[in-house]
Amino acid sequence: MAGSLRSCSPSPGSTRPSLRPLLRLVSPRSFLSARPLSPSSVSYLGSHVQFGRLPSRRGFSAVASVPVSADGTSPVLIVEDDKYARKRVIRLTPALYSYLMANVREQPILRELREETATMHGSQMQVSPDEAQLLSMLVQILGAQQCIEVGVYTGYSSLAIALILPESGRLVACEKDARCLEIAKKYYERAGVSHKVDVRHGDAADTLRAMIQNGESCSYDFAFLDANKRAYDQYFEMLLELVKVGGVIVIDNVLWQGRVADPLVDDPKTVSIRDFNSKILRDSRVNISMVPIGDGITMCRKIWS
Numbered sequence: 001m002a003g004s005l006r007s008c009s010p011s012p013g014s015t016r017p018s019l020r021p022l023l024r025l026v027s028p029r030s031f032l033s034a035r036p037l038s039p040s041s042v043s044y045l046g047s048h049v050q051f052g053r054l055p056s057r058r059g060f061s062a063v064a065s066v067p068v069s070a071d072g073t074s075p076v077l078i079v080e081d082d083k084y085a086r087k088r089v090i091r092l093t094p095a096l097y098s099y100l101m102a103n104v105r106e107q108p109i110l111r112e113l114r115e116e117t118a119t120m121h122g123s124q125m126q127v128s129p130d131e132a133q134l135l136s137m138l139v140q141i142l143g144a145q146q147c148i149e150v151g152v153y154t155g156y157s158s159l160a161i162a163l164i165l166p167e168s169g170r171l172v173a174c175e176k177d178a179r180c181l182e183i184a185k186k187y188y189e190r191a192g193v194s195h196k197v198d199v200r201h202g203d204a205a206d207t208l209r210a211m212i213q214n215g216e217s218c219s220y221d222f223a224f225l226d227a228n229k230r231a232y233d234q235y236f237e238m239l240l241e242l243v244k245v246g247g248v249i250v251i252d253n254v255l256w257q258g259r260v261a262d263p264l265v266d267d268p269k270t271v272s273i274r275d276f277n278s279k280i281l282r283d284s285r286v287n288i289s290m291v292p293i294g295d296g297i298t299m300c301r302k303i304w305s
């Protein structure tokens with residue numbers, strides 16, 4: 001796909017760097033050598049285990065010698081690995097998730113949209129408030145003016161982005177479902193951001209292709225990808241063409257409710273997301289960060305075209 005698309009012109013005098021020197025420049029420890037943690041190295045600590053100094057690693061068997069929560073409700077996950085030592089990371093329990101939600105600043109108009117959508121079929125598809133807040137923070141940090149969203153549904157994430165965009169900013173919002181778009185447009189109107197949202201009804205791949213053919217390559221600062229999972233690679237390639245060097249693409253549902261990490265799950269959507277994640281891990285055109293928020297996101301910053 002990428003090969004069939006027009007590339008951004010390099011700046012005067014510049015040449016496309018070869019892959020190897022760039023990798024050395026970007027990461028001293030090449031990300032190509034990244035290895036996943038072994039699933040067998042993961043254990044759960046009981047919720048009564050206090051934060052504090054961990055027992056010495058010498059002669060210590062994490063799984064055998066720490067209390068394991070039988071009901072799996074512990075918010076602490078211990079990862080035992082020779083390279084990472086005994087790393088403790090948070091996992092969300094219902095109580096911790098409630099706490100997290102209580103610490104999100106959600107504008108009243110977003111809350112209303114979320115609550116109206118909650119009664120609808122497919123309401124689980126809208127991004128969580130903490131994720132929407134992160135998207136809006138990224139747009140703000142980037143100083144983004146030109147944005148794209150692929151997969152609007154009833155508009156929760158797009159509204160969060162439109163609300164933070166400056167008056168001169170624009171969000172191209174791609175969605176194939178006309179009924180969902182009616183709800184989204186109602187909320188853009190109510191929030192006073194309609195003038196910032198360029199709604200494109202139809203197949204997102206057609207919309208993105210038309211934007212590229214229209215000469216819009218390398219002119220977007222930020223993109224959020226949250227549509228048909230099996231077409232992620234196709235959307236990603238076109239979004240990568242459309243964003244500037246330094247621009248960011250955020251991809252949603254990369255952890256797919258944990259199914260990507262379960263080797264026994266091999267349905268087409270899971271396999272597709274797993275394959276996509278593996279491709280992105282090795283893609284030298286972007287810097288990446290996979291973050292376990294919502295259903296998991298990967299943030300990709302375009303580093304060259």
Ligand SMILES: C[S@@+](CC[C@H](N)C(=O)[O-])C[C@H]1O[C@@H](n2cnc3c(N)ncnc32)[C@H](O)[C@@H]1O
Nearest residue numbers: 125126127151153156157175176203204227228
């Ligand atoms: C997960 S939902 C998006 C949720 C939205 N970002 C939010 O926070 O509310 C995915 C949406 O992508 C739309 N979609 C799926 N395939 C599409 C396509 N080929 N073109 C345009 N939209 C598509 C679906 O209709 C659905 O509304």
